[in-house]
Amino acid sequence: MDLQNQQRVKDAADKFGAENLVVILGSSDAEGAEIYAETVTNGDPTFAGPLAGVPLGLAVYDIFEQEIREEADASIWEEQISMMEMVLDTEALAKAVKGVREQYGKYTL
Amino acid sequence: MAHVAIRGYSYCLNHTPELGLHYGNTPYTELTSHGETEFLKGLAGNLQSYGEACCYPPNQVFIGGMELDDLAVHPSPMYRNRLKEGPRFGKFGEIMPENEFLGLMDICDVFDLIWLEEGFASDVSAALAKHHLFSDRIMARLEKGHPLPEIDEEISRHGALPLYFHGKIAGCCRKGHDIDESLSAHVLLENLASKAGSVLALLHLLESTGLSPSDIDYVIECSEEAAGDMNQRGGGNFAKAIAEIAGCVNASGFDVRSFCAGPVNAMIAGATQVASGARPNVVVLAGGAVPKLFMNSRDHIKKEMPPLEDCLGNFAVLLDPDDGSCPVMRVDALGKHSVGAGSSPQAITSALVLEPLQKIGLSFADVDKFAAELQIPEITVPAGAGDVPTSNYKMIAALAVMKGQLKKEEMPAFVEQKGIPGFAHTQGHIPSGVPFIGHACEAIREGRYGRVMIIGKGSLFLARLTNLSDGASFLIEPGAGPGLRGEITKDDVREAILEVLMDLSKGLTG
Numbered sequence: 001m002d003l004q005n006q007q008r009v010k011d012a013a014d015k016f017g018a019e020n021l022v023v024i025l026g027s028s029d030a031e032g033a034e035i036y037a038e039t040v041t042n043g044d045p046t047f048a049g050p051l052a053g054v055p056l057g058l059a060v061y062d063i064f065e066q067e068i069r070e071e072a073d074a075s076i077w078e079e080q081i082s083m084m085e086m087v088l089d090t091e092a093l094a095k096a097v098k099g100v101r102e103q104y105g106k107y108t109l
Numbered sequence: 110m111a112h113v114a115i116r117g118y119s120y121c122l123n124h125t126p127e128l129g130l131h132y133g134n135t136p137y138t139e140l141t142s143h144g145e146t147e148f149l150k151g152l153a154g155n156l157q158s159y160g161e162a163c164c165y166p167p168n169q170v171f172i173g174g175m176e177l178d179d180l181a182v183h184p185s186p187m188y189r190n191r192l193k194e195g196p197r198f199g200k201f202g203e204i205m206p207e208n209e210f211l212g213l214m215d216i217c218d219v220f221d222l223i224w225l226e227e228g229f230a231s232d233v234s235a236a237l238a239k240h241h242l243f244s245d246r247i248m249a250r251l252e253k254g255h256p257l258p259e260i261d262e263e264i265s266r267h268g269a270l271p272l273y274f275h276g277k278i279a280g281c282c283r284k285g286h287d288i289d290e291s292l293s294a295h296v297l298l299e300n301l302a303s304k305a306g307s308v309l310a311l312l313h314l315l316e317s318t319g320l321s322p323s324d325i326d327y328v329i330e331c332s333e334e335a336a337g338d339m340n341q342r343g344g345g346n347f348a349k350a351i352a353e354i355a356g357c358v359n360a361s362g363f364d365v366r367s368f369c370a371g372p373v374n375a376m377i378a379g380a381t382q383v384a385s386g387a388r389p390n391v392v393v394l395a396g397g398a399v400p401k402l403f404m405n406s407r408d409h410i411k412k413e414m415p416p417l418e419d420c421l422g423n424f425a426v427l428l429d430p431d432d433g434s435c436p437v438m439r440v441d442a443l444g445k446h447s448v449g450a451g452s453s454p455q456a457i458t459s460a461l462v463l464e465p466l467q468k469i470g471l472s473f474a475d476v477d478k479f480a481a482e483l484q485i486p487e488i489t490v491p492a493g494a495g496d497v498p499t500s501n502y503k504m505i506a507a508l509a510v511m512k513g514q515l516k517k518e519e520m521p522a523f524v525e526q527k528g529i530p531g532f533a534h535t536q537g538h539i540p541s542g543v544p545f546i547g548h549a550c551e552a553i554r555e556g557r558y559g560r561v562m563i564i565g566k567g568s569l570f571l572a573r574l575t576n577l578s579d580g581a582s583f584l585i586e587p588g589a590g591p592g593l594r595g596e597i598t599k600d601d602v603r604e605a606i607l608e609v610l611m612d613l614s615k616g617l618t619g
Contacts, residue, residue, distance in 0.1 A: 028500055032493025046407060048139070083455035086507035086517065087500065 001039045006049035009040055013056050019107050023060040024068055028088055030096040033062055037097045041104035057106025062097035064090035067109050112437040113380040114588055116390070117320075117427040118547040119313035120171050121202035122534070123210040123306055124163075126156040126419040127273040129402025132298060133418070136403055151410040152403065157419055159206045163195030167485045167532040168420065170548075174199030177548050181530045186487050188415050201547045202313045204420070208274050212237050213305040215280070216250040217354050222297050223252075223272075224263060225280035230254030242312040246356065254280075270294040289339040296335075299399045300347075303334045306396025306423035307351045314392065314425040315355065327388045328352045328362030331375035332395040333538050336364075351394065360392075368572075369482070369541040370579040371395070372424075373565025376543070377581060379428045380438045390429040397421025398536050405492035405535065412491045422539035426546055433590025436553040442469045444564065444582030452578060458508045461564050461582040471560075473509040476527065476584070478552075480545035481564040483533040497540075501564070502528035541565040546585070553587050560586050 001009075013021050023040045027033035037060045038045050044052040061068050063081065072081070101108070130136055130153055139149055162168055166187045169175035174196055184190045197203050205213070212233035215223040225233065234251055237243050260281050263269040269281035282301065285292030307330060315322060330348035337344035348362025365375040372395060379391035399421065406416040431437045444461035451457075462479070466472060481501035489497055506523040509515035515523055529548075533540035542563040552558040567579040 027493070029490070029493050029495035031490075032495065035493050048142075048407070080451075080453040080455070083453075083458070083504065083507045083511055086510060086520065087454075087503040 001036050001044070001049065001051075003049040006039060006044060006051040009056070009058070010050050010054065013058065018056050018058055021056075021058050022109065023058050024063055025060065025097055026063050027093065028084075030089065030092040033093050034096045034100055036060075037100035038104065041100060041106075055104065057104060059105060059107040059109055060097060060101050061109070062093045064088070065094045065098060111384040112431045112439055112441075112586075112588070113383045113428050114431045114435040114437055115426060115546060115550050115585065116429050116435050117314050117318035118550065119202045119310045119317060119425045120173065120199075120544060120547055121306065121309050121313060121423040122162075122168055122171055122204045122420040123207070123302075123309070123397060123423065124159050124204055124420050125207050125210055125302070125399075125402065127207055127276075128298075128302065128399055128421075129419050130156065131273060132270070132295065132399050133402035133406070134400040134404065135406055137400075139407075148407055148410055152406050152416055155410065155415055157415050157417070159204075160195065161191065161415075162420060163197060163204050164191040164193070165195070165417070166190075166192055168204055169195060169199060170532040171201075171422065171534075171544060172199035172203060173201030173547060177529050177532070180532055186414070188417060188487065201317075202310065202423075205309060208233050208279070209236050209240070210302075210305065210421075211272055211274065211279060212251055213309060214282075214301045215252055216247060217305045217308055217350075218301055219350075219353075220285065222283050222285060222294075223280060223301065224260055224269070224283065225252060225254045225272075226257050226260055226278065227254030229274060229279040242309075242316060247354070250354070268294055270298055286338070291335075291338050291342045300334050300336050302399045302421060303332045303396035304347060304351055304354075306421050307332070307347065307394045307425070308354045308396075310394055310396070310423040310425035311351060311355045311357075311392065314394075314427055318427050320427070322356035323359050325352065325355075325357040325360040325390065325392055327379070327382065327391045328357065328360050329365055329375045329379050329391060329393045330362065330395060331365045331371035331393060331538060333366070333368060333371065333398055335366075347396075348394075351396075367565075367579045367581075368567030368569055369537050370565040370567030370581055371538045372541055372543040373563060373581040373583065374579075376426065376428075376438065376563070377440070377443055377583060379426075380440050380583070383428050383430060384440045390427060392425055392427050394423070394425035395538055396423050397534075397539065401534075401536050405488060405494075408492040409488075414487075414491060417485065417488050418535055420534050422534050422536040422544075424539065424543055424546075426543070431588050431590060433588045435588050436550040436585050437588045439469075439584045439586060442466070442471075442584055444562075444580065446566075446578070446580035448577065452576070454504055455508060455511070457566065457578065457580055458504050461566070461580045462505055462562065463508060463512065465562075465582060465584070473505065473512075473514050473523075473527075476560050476562050477558040478529055478545070478549065478561040479505055479527050479564065480529055480542045480549070480561065482566060483529070483531045483540040483542065483544050484535050485531050485533065488535055489531075496531070498528060498531040499524065541567070542582075549585055553585065560584055
């Protein structure tokens with residue numbers, strides 16, 4: 001996760017409280033999704049950005065996880081997301097983010 | 110509507126691991142933020158040699174030394190399955206070693222910004238003198254060099270940045286102004302490297318097309334650097350500066366910017382000028398991006414693989430009127446990602462792929478190959494960005510399924526048939542569709558492809574001015590020559606009238 005986005009997440013957690021923040025990922029790659037999820041839960045694993053050593057434990061979800069899918073308007077989902085469902089390994093993405101959340105997350109929906 | 114010939118193309122790489130080690134953004138920010146870390150030591154200790162870079166299969170594909178079909182079946186990881194031989198020159202261009210590239214940067218410097226150490230300058234002069242594209246006029250621009258103490262002083266006391274070769278100081282890049290950040294040594298180094306890469310690609314293009322520099326009418330440059338000063342940070346104009354060095358005395362030019370979508374937008378800008386008759390020919394070109402060297406190297410080092418992002422990419426394409434002898438770029442079916450199109454992948458894919466095809470009554474099946482973002486997958490996958498080219502083909506296939514033009518179970522076959530493997534360095538604008546133009550035109554000439562689509566996409570949101578992205582696309586087809594494409598010319602009308610009059614005359618005379 002780039003340094004600016006790490007700062008934005010940190011600022012939002014400071015302003016609204018980590019317990020009130022949900023991060024929804026739309027990564028195309030399970031390994032990348034794991035890194036992003038780890039960054040907002042356990043801290044930046046590369047130790048390069050503002051979240052290095054900052055374990056926010058945020059509630060982080062992949063957009064293809066059931067909890068998020070159920071929150072989405074079906075017609076918007078069809079218009080914006082449905083094509084990518086055919087392209088991406090949605091199960092692997094959801095599993096990757098859920099695994100990191102369960103390991104490092106302090107909050108859930 | 111007139112179509113525009115793609116008369117020639119060139120593709121070069123500049124193997125610049127030491128520019129990358131010191132001035133690539135990832136290692137540079139690591140050094141300035143955290144000092145000499147284990148990552149930086151690992152990077153410095155694992156740089157690829159020039160020979161290794163030449164034997165890396167994607168690099169050979171880029172310069173036309175290897176066919177795409179051969180790359181598609183090459184065993185991976187390719188960095189462990191290098192070619193036995195890696196020639197410097199391919200049919201599209203070359204892989205230039207770093208010492209010669211530093212010499213070329215000096216040749217391209219008209220403000221005495223690059224100083225080379227005198228011994229290094231002498232060695233480089235001898236090496237470049239053997240290069241078949243470096244004329245006496247160009248070689249005369251190479252400086253004799255400065256004593257090392259002068260260079261050391263320029264670095265230690267006047268803010269110049271050291272240039273390295275084999276770990277030793279080979280010269281420096283001086284700043285252009287005391288307080289203007291747009292003219293800092295760092296910015297000027299990036300700009301001169303980009304300019305030098307473009308000049309190299311232009312020299313190869315002139316050679317392959319058999320044109321004289323004075324034949325070039327117009328140059329459009331489309332890299333991602335900004336040339337200017339503090340009053341106009343992106344004032345330009347790289348294009349004219351490049352044309353000047355190459356000796357294109359009759360040319361003018363301008364720059365086009367749109368992040369990674371720049372090259373496709375520049376191709377469209379050039380083609381429409383030719384199609385309208387405004388210009389007899391246009392060269393579209395770009396040099397590479399020093400900041401992107403070793404962009405993903407942190408992950409490469411962590412995963413104990415060689416840091417592969419050690420090459421700057423350059424290209425040049427010559428456009429002129431269609432005479433039937435060259436593949437053509439269609440200007441009547443251009444993909445455009447409009448402001449209101451939406452930013453979801455399906456909205457972007459619809460705008461860039463489906464809509465231009467629909468406009469001329471074609472379907473997905475009518476395109477033999479699609480080329481969008483052509484990054485080398487084994488560079489991006491370890492960094493968590495996935496196989497970018499394959500993701501693009503899957504998106505196009507998925508859209509074809511949604512539009513009822515493909516069955517879902519046919520998606521894997523569609524991806525394999527209509528995609529090409531990634532073979533371009535992560536140089537932003539360089540991998541964005543345009544590296545395929547050369548291979549595509551060769552295949553069209555040989556009758557292997559009937560139609561290909563080139564797609565460029567750009568992340569405009571990185572500039573913090575808009576959340577939008579950009580995109581553009583065009584089709585390449587076999588050339589047919591003027592008047593042979595269904596358009597009605599004056600001659601056609603004259604002939605038809607004569608035919609009718611003759612028939613009428615025969616009828617009247619019985």
